[in-house]
Amino acid sequence: MNKIEYIGKCLVVKTEGKKILVVGDLHLGYEEYLNQAGVFVSRQMFNEMIEEFDEILNKFGEVDEVVLLGDVKHDFGSVMWQERRDALGVFDYFEDKKIKIIIVKGNHDNLLGSVVAGRGIEVRDFYIIDEFCFAHGNRDFPEMHDKTIRCWVLGHGHPAIKLSDMVKVEKYKCFLEGEYERKKVVIVPSFLAYSEGSDPRENNLGLAWDFNFNKFKVRVVGEGLSVLDFGLLKNLT
């Protein structure tokens, strides 16, 4: 039986006897990009990210594959030193654990090829396994509409939700889960720390399809890898 399990900012898909960890937009090298832009933030995200992966794998146990949902690197124009080092660090991390890495290409990933070259990692436009299709979400591909595919798992949108008790507003990363052309659609939040993302009620998430988010379900990422069901977006106040 196929199953999606939510675990912190990630999800695990069980299909064809495999367990696949799905990770949203990583934007590696964001700190170096900031440094280049004249913001002197120190480099600490990588270590925090690895700690988070440890936590997820400790809680969930072994997985067979990891799918990175695109925008693995942040900078469009060039490959920076930190990006390369951090990307290789991520690859090493999963390969040491004998986890196969699959990358779907994001809009920030133009030059990703040079980073993965020689590592035997394939960068694809989309990844189809059984009834699942993993894609970044900024582009549509005809193959995604094949009727054997029942579920799309997408990144790119950086979904987040503002919650309010009429006194204060806080923003949280969230999954959006709904239907489109009779396929299930799951939009995975970004993995990037410190920046929650965009609320679909106020911002255009920039996805390639015109989803009716009102009918999407909101699953909010909470503390300690918990994910909380907040029901349909239209019912949220």
Next chain:
Amino acid sequence: MTEISYIEKTSSKDVAGLLHPLVKEWFFSKFKDFSDTQLYGVKQIHDRKNILVSAPTGGTKTLTAFLSILNYLVDLSVKGELEDKVYAIYCSPLKALSNDIYVNLIDPLREIKELGEKKGIVIGDIRVGLRTGDTSVKDRVKMLRKAPHILVTTPETLAIVITTGKFVEKMNALEFLIIDEIHALTNKRGVYLSLTMERLCDLSVLDPVRIGLSATIAPLEEIAKFLVGSDRDCLIADVKLIKKIDISLGFPGIHILEAETVNSQKELYKMLDKIIQEHKTTLIFTNTRNATERIVHHLSMTFPEKYSGMIGAHHSSMSKDKRFEIEEKLRKGELRVVVSSTSLELGIDIGSVDFVVLLRSPKSVSRALQRIGRAGHKLHDNPRGMFIIMDRDDMVECGVLMKLMVEKTIDKTEIPKNALDVLAQQIFGMAITKIWEVENMLKVIRKSYCYENLTKDDFFSVVSYLAGDYALEHRNVYAKIWYDPQTKQIGKRGKLARVMYMTNVGTIPGESFIEVVIQSPAERRGQSVGKIDELFLERMKRGDVFVLGGQKYQYLYARGMKAFVKGDVSKNPTIPSWFSEMLPLNFDVALEIGRFRKLVKERIKNKKECVSFIENYLYCEGGVGEAIYEYFMEQAGFSEIPDENTIVIEKFKEEKEYLLFHSLYGRKVNDALARAYAYAAARLKYRDVEMGISDNGFFIAGECLDENKIVGLVKSKDLRVVLKEAIEKTDILRRRFRHCAARSLMILRNYKGREKSVGRQQVHSEFLYAAVRKISADFPIMREARREVMEDLMDVKNAERVLQWVEQGKIKLKKINTPIVSPFGLSLMLQGRSDLIRMEDKASFLKRMHELHMKVIGSKREEAKELQN
């Protein structure tokens, strides 16, 4: 030790005796006699004494400063002893300097030279160089070849100039340093300048004479110390021109209570029109950009035939060109009326203005004097103006301000001390010029009055930050300097250091604003109604109602740098108002209002006597006394009149419990007090507590407030510790951190030749903020952000004083249960909540919200089931 002394005038004969015959002849060909200001200052400068000259606007301060210097240079030139070096630096915070320089320097020099030629005396070229951020490369190179004898510049450009290797050589025997408009530098810009002055003096073999020029300000001793730094003496010339101030107070309509209605808005424009028509040129000061634009809009809409092309707006967010255009038109007398927020308060001669309207309270006596002084800028014209008030709190406040103006009681201002962000930028600048012995560097820094008590710990924490010690990894990310603890030396690091410094100098933070645009109703679609901070938008969600420029809007959605809203909203605001533009009421004025309240309270039983007391005390007429009396009577009947010895605390219940403190100490003090009380309340119940502040008081609101416990928990000795906790999760700290990060060059506007948009900077700084908080709670720039919030934005020192007065019994807290808010608290309640003390963290909030939603979802399912059944 610094010795500060006040001086008297020198006789006209003695001053004339100092002048070179040519200069003397020139002077008396232009002027009948020396002005008072010149009698005070010229001889002292001639004698090379440090001096602060304080005179009301309309004096002849600039020429006072320059006369001795011109005289000296002409004398040298005649003797053929004029060297190729900078003799004097004139530094002004105003950017539009060129006009003033012509009047005060270039024209006199030309005229003296011509006069000399007629008499066969040859005077060489005495060069005046203007250098600001706009000076071209060509002109800068020219200055390097031939140094100007007098360099005219701004604080920011001066900091650049002293970091320019070659030019420094021309300044190393500087003799005079003039700081103009020094009253406008009691902020971080001034703190920055104070260090620049010490760096400049460190470069120079001579210790130049320092000359400060100031409008009316208090305390003068403090400004004098700020001018000269530690261990230098300073004279003060307190020039009190006997200008009579012609000021009155009025309100639109017949009765003040009508002031906020649509009808009274119409009356306001009628009133303004009448004033404008009675004068040649009228200058209207509002306190905010939005109000400025509203007034201009309505005046030209209501009276198109009168004001088309004759009205102008002038505020700081307008482009420099646009502002300059308005200033030019003013000077030429081409405008009938100009509306300004604060930008026209300063310096530049604006010619033909003969009447000033102060719309709403200017919040301080010196500001009010400065504003009204813009009318009759010429020496012997008396400043004339009028307060126009829009509500009864404003009436009381402006009445007291008017009294203080007439009696010339000036309120006190303060200069920030030990600002670590400014220090970081300057240490970096110092390290660029040479390798320093660290003790020497500290010694130079401590010569500045703003850093004379800088601790070694603070100094070294900034050095550590700049040397990259706080970076968890890759020290080169932070490192801008190196520090060697063995040799105790400091130097710059990296090839880009100098460029990075030059292109990012300064202390005025960039702000990034989201434009608020109407989406509905359709007839107003696309209309821009004002600007809000990006961070403010982040705290809003779709459907929230907020207040901007006095109007309510409902937030719909955002696209790029625009927020789209619905206008004509009747719902109450759901989120705190956007207050960034509010001027705070000065503490001294606030205390005076408290005293006034007490005096009225004592006389309230006898109406006739009381009304005439008010009119005499405030120098007002025309129904003002009666209106104030009625306002006080209403308050007395409803609850009690708070005064200088009584803080009335009203408790009432709306959807929540409210404790409203009538603490009239200005919003800077109330901000600190409100947070301390709200924090105490929040700690008791472990829930968030809302708070609202104004100049006249503050409220806290929560589900259940135990006032006895809350009041008992707030103590003067703990205030700073409590506030540190209470501001930790606030937006205001994030915002100030962004500014401090930019000043300390953690976020660069300009890096590797690319200018960053402020919006970009802001997104980045949010990230930086989160990252820095993880590194260390004691990161110096974070500490500076906290200091700025507590000492500059709030006034923790005076808040401590107020709490001490309460503890000593000088002030009584008096609790009264009221059914609703009393008249004195009404405007505070109407303006709504201004912040929240966050006790509940993000994770617990999420949990609570989830439980709430589960209930809603659960009950919906129940309903659905029932329907199915």
